[in-house]
Amino acid sequence: MLGFILRRLLWMVPTLFIISIISFIIIQLPPGDYLASYIARLESLGSDVDQATIDNLRIRYGLNDPIIVQYFKWLSDIVFHGNFGYSFEWRLPVSQLILERLPMTFLVATASLLFAWSVALPIGIFSAVKQYSFADYTFTVIGFLGLAIPNFMLALIFLYVSNRYFGLSVGGLFSPAYIDAAWSFDRVLDLLSHLWIPVVIIGTAGTAGLIRITRANVLDELGKPYVETARAKGLHPMLLILKYPVRIALNPFISSIGFILPGMISGEVIVSIVLNLPTTGPLLYSALLSQDTYLAGAFVLMLAVLTVAGVLLSDILLAWLDPRIRLS
Amino acid sequence: MTGEIIVSTGSAPTGQPVESPLRMMWYKFRAHRLAVWSLWIILGLYFMAIFANFIAPFDPATRTGFPHSPPSWPTVIVDGAFHWPPVVYGVTQELDRETFTRVYTVDTTQRFPVRLFVSGDRQSWFGLFASDRHLIGVEKGGAFFLMGTDSLGRDVFSRVIHGSRISLSIGLVGVAISLVLGVILGGISGYFGGAVDLAVQRLIEIIQCFPAIPLWMALAAALPHDWSTVQVYFGITVILSLVGWTDLARVVRGRFLSLREEDFVVAARLAGASEARIIGKHLLPNFASHIIASVTLSIPAMILAETALSFLGIGLTPPALSWGVLLQAAQNISTLAIAPWLLLPGGMVIITVLAFNFLGDGLRDAADPFARERFS
Numbered sequence: 001m002l003g004f005i006l007r008r009l010l011w012m013v014p015t016l017f018i019i020s021i022i023s024f025i026i027i028q029l030p031p032g033d034y035l036a037s038y039i040a041r042l043e044s045l046g047s048d049v050d051q052a053t054i055d056n057l058r059i060r061y062g063l064n065d066p067i068i069v070q071y072f073k074w075l076s077d078i079v080f081h082g083n084f085g086y087s088f089e090w091r092l093p094v095s096q097l098i099l100e101r102l103p104m105t106f107l108v109a110t111a112s113l114l115f116a117w118s119v120a121l122p123i124g125i126f127s128a129v130k131q132y133s134f135a136d137y138t139f140t141v142i143g144f145l146g147l148a149i150p151n152f153m154l155a156l157i158f159l160y161v162s163n164r165y166f167g168l169s170v171g172g173l174f175s176p177a178y179i180d181a182a183w184s185f186d187r188v189l190d191l192l193s194h195l196w197i198p199v200v201i202i203g204t205a206g207t208a209g210l211i212r213i214t215r216a217n218v219l220d221e222l223g224k225p226y227v228e229t230a231r232a233k234g235l236h237p238m239l240l241i242l243k244y245p246v247r248i249a250l251n252p253f254i255s256s257i258g259f260i261l262p263g264m265i266s267g268e269v270i271v272s273i274v275l276n277l278p279t280t281g282p283l284l285y286s287a288l289l290s291q292d293t294y295l296a297g298a299f300v301l302m303l304a305v306l307t308v309a310g311v312l313l314s315d316i317l318l319a320w321l322d323p324r325i326r327l328s
Numbered sequence: 329m330t331g332e333i334i335v336s337t338g339s340a341p342t343g344q345p346v347e348s349p350l351r352m353m354w355y356k357f358r359a360h361r362l363a364v365w366s367l368w369i370i371l372g373l374y375f376m377a378i379f380a381n382f383i384a385p386f387d388p389a390t391r392t393g394f395p396h397s398p399p400s401w402p403t404v405i406v407d408g409a410f411h412w413p414p415v416v417y418g419v420t421q422e423l424d425r426e427t428f429t430r431v432y433t434v435d436t437t438q439r440f441p442v443r444l445f446v447s448g449d450r451q452s453w454f455g456l457f458a459s460d461r462h463l464i465g466v467e468k469g470g471a472f473f474l475m476g477t478d479s480l481g482r483d484v485f486s487r488v489i490h491g492s493r494i495s496l497s498i499g500l501v502g503v504a505i506s507l508v509l510g511v512i513l514g515g516i517s518g519y520f521g522g523a524v525d526l527a528v529q530r531l532i533e534i535i536q537c538f539p540a541i542p543l544w545m546a547l548a549a550a551l552p553h554d555w556s557t558v559q560v561y562f563g564i565t566v567i568l569s570l571v572g573w574t575d576l577a578r579v580v581r582g583r584f585l586s587l588r589e590e591d592f593v594v595a596a597r598l599a600g601a602s603e604a605r606i607i608g609k610h611l612l613p614n615f616a617s618h619i620i621a622s623v624t625l626s627i628p629a630m631i632l633a634e635t636a637l638s639f640l641g642i643g644l645t646p647p648a649l650s651w652g653v654l655l656q657a658a659q660n661i662s663t664l665a666i667a668p669w670l671l672l673p674g675g676m677v678i679i680t681v682l683a684f685n686f687l688g689d690g691l692r693d694a695a696d697p698f699a700r701e702r703f704s
Binding site for chain 2: 147157266274297
């Protein structure tokens, strides 16, 4: 088991390396460097920027170095000093902004994943056991709808319905009174009362896929001879299903985290822009619009790292559940 | 012996027609009713996109003078009796002095009969000729808005029909680029195996665990602002394809690996067929069906992605017209509260994505004509 985890951790190194390259490309992509847009902004505010200051800044940020040198400088700053650069828009270190927002994104994405799981597992089992029943078709249709409705549209519909019929303004993760309050039991309760809306919206899209996976796996197992034997032996049908086919069908269910999680993070980003949640989405969005490249690049980097870590966790979980994987 | 190997040309047993893989796929596909319907719906949607000028009642840029008018549908019951042709009632608009919103009241004395082939806005057909005929509509001044109007009084229904040109084609163009990338990289990976295979597989894994939306957002936001609509359009499709090729590459590689060892491939190789001939004549026809299925299933993801990017305002922007651009108008709750019908373009997205999903499912089931019935 330890060997498996070590192997997987080693595999992460090239992955993280490529992720960092992609993020750096994102920082470099916009025409001109960020200093140029910074100076343009300063000038638009009416302050004069003389050439000496500009040259000094260029040297300080290493903008005259070859691109490879810039990349390794940027990377080593992050790895060794936790320094992600500076956000010109917010006039704050990027790391501070990210630390504020990233945990909330992780919270919403994880909660959405748990929601999708807890909905999909019973429905998937039920659909398999009662194959071709009315309920099975109904769930299939709902699942397909969840897949086809864009996340942001579901969020808009939520906004409209709650505004029109309940007179509520949904959005945000806290009531105004709790936004800047210190953590307390009441604040957690307040968070939970807001959290379910984005969680349901984001979770719905993933649920459809998970239901189909569970249903297919349980169906495969149900047709096997050992199930028939157990049934002939007189094992209680409910116990039989839960004890054997479901347990085996759980493995692919867990390995599916690998492709569900990136979708959840993606969904979180776009839904939180619509619902204006204090997560990475809105900040990444505004950073992209104002070409605050270091902030945007750092967000993309951290979201990808988060996802990779989540996938790694699911792999370890799977290896722990299924000895065939850790031994091969 | 001269060492010559005599190989039977292996002609098909006479008397029995031999069906090509694609034909067998088609036979099986026809049995999947939902998929066949979806195919018709999709063909209808593309037909609509091509003949948008004729089908849409208005020019998408025409300001009808009825801003934020709710949908007004024609009726066949007039004064309690059946009436043909159907009519739309006229509307009068007033400004509510307290809320500063427009209030529309239906005026049942004003009647506009709905007719086929009416003359309306004059539009150019791909720059070839111009026509003012529209499939359906009312005389000028009638409020014939099936999906309401936007803040400038433009007919949302007409804009949805014209928007389908970009929304529906971006999926096709994007998938075409993905397909080229996927077939090349997947083919190389599956054909050579070894270290090349490992490298390509790792790359695919890394790309697939990247959260796509933030990446797309970052790349799309970096497109130069002075690009023309056409340039942005292709820029967006390339960005979407950079992520989209991975699934296709996996399918191609998997099929390559499983077919490489098949008897008929070994036989062809022993018979002295060149690699190019083996790939082109024996391998490609055999996995064409799988590729068609995978391609169909990856189109909806492209459509959804374009819609999401344009909705956020970092994909296509007006005057370009796509379903995502139209949904941008519904971005905030204050507009949505006044004009909820601005969400209707999203309905087209849902219908299209559902149809492509069902079609792809049917094609996937049909792709393996020899597989036993499997319900999943």
